[in-house]
Amino acid sequence: MSAVVVENLVVAYGDHEVVKGVSLNVRKGEKVVIMGPSGSGKSTFLRSLIWLVKPKQGRIVIDGVEVGPATLAKVRTRVGFVFQSYNLFPHLRVIDNIVLPLVKVHKLPLSEARERAMEALQLVGLLDKANAYPLQLSGGQQQRVAIARALAIRPSVLMLDEPTSALDPELVEEVLQVLEDIARRGTTMLIVTHEVDFAEDVADRVVFFENGKIVEEGPPEILYNPRTERLRQFLRRLHRRI
């Protein structure tokens, strides 16, 4: 059974097409890593799946529900989304950042929401920061809270948009470790990232974006043995940077 089905998705900013007819099928429990150079449309693609950017055409089915104006709110309650810049609510304590969507959107009683929030915080190793405010935490900790916020809604799909790109190199590891733990629990994950090692360890499939299209996809082995010259070039540059 598919967790995410995307058919011929086109996304444009005005006349400028950023995603040019992408199809992708993600099985339940599958971990798909999306890579590609800046401006290749990978982030826009991920965002457009829950209509944070409204697609121009194409069909999206998430957890068996076709995304459309009438189903959008419902679909969004089943997707945990993690942003590059964490985007925690700075005026709320860590625990309340996680509790707020559970209580207001998922309509859980406060006690149950708090329990779930604490569970999620334990999973990302930040139980002791429950009462801190986001801006008192390091970037890595903030991103782990954002991941906990996404997990607490018990999503069918976890979508992560460059979750480590805004972090200092030293803080990247703690976030990737958390994501690996989560991956092992069988959560369906769609991850935009440049972390090659992480992709090798975690991904069931790697999808390479270029100029709004998927130019290569396959098992993580393609990261050693790219079939296309474009991916080979991309990886060479990435390795040189590291």
Add this chain to the structure above:
Amino acid sequence: MAFQDYIDALLYVSMGIPTTMSLAALAFSIGIVLGSLLLLTRFFLPKPLPWIAMAYVEAFRGTPLLVQIFIIYFGVGGYLKAYGVNLDPFTAGVIALGLNSAAYQAEIFRAAVQAIPVEQYLTAEAYAFTKAQTFRYIILPQALRIALPALMNELVLLIKDSSLVAVIGVFPPDVFRRADYFSASRFMYFEAYMAAATVYFILCYTMVKISHWIERRYAIPGYLRRGIL
């Protein structure tokens, strides 16, 4: 200048503090309510209502407060008199100051709401918050904190601008009008108006101090840039 006369003047004009502060506080309250409504109109209501809200702001921002006070008291008040309604100077003053302040407060709120990063809206959207929930739980609490210094500044301006209402003969007399009385009866202009200035300064400076205290009290932890205030 005899120091004793200055002290006399100070005691005399101080009796106007309740009127001055009532004018400012009532006008500020009207301003908050009407200012928020203007903001909501601008962001949430269908056209052409946002344009009307914007026109309101520009009209009050682009004309002198004294002229507005005269329009309300003599102009509107004059028409109301024809219908047997008596608009007293205090009420007219509160209305004029309040309508004026609403325009400025609407702008303060707008700036505060627009200062919140678009990612906050995006995140709220991704987590399926409704528009109203987003505003209530995510935008408003942050916007109010951003708006606070400017709002308190607006209150300080209102305390000072309330002196303009003296010219339509507000009763009971405010600080400035009492300074007028004092100077006219004793021919001590310098002492009288210095006393008025002193009282306004103390009122405003107190508000500034209270404002700083509230800012610190409600600052988002981790957000406070220590050592600047």
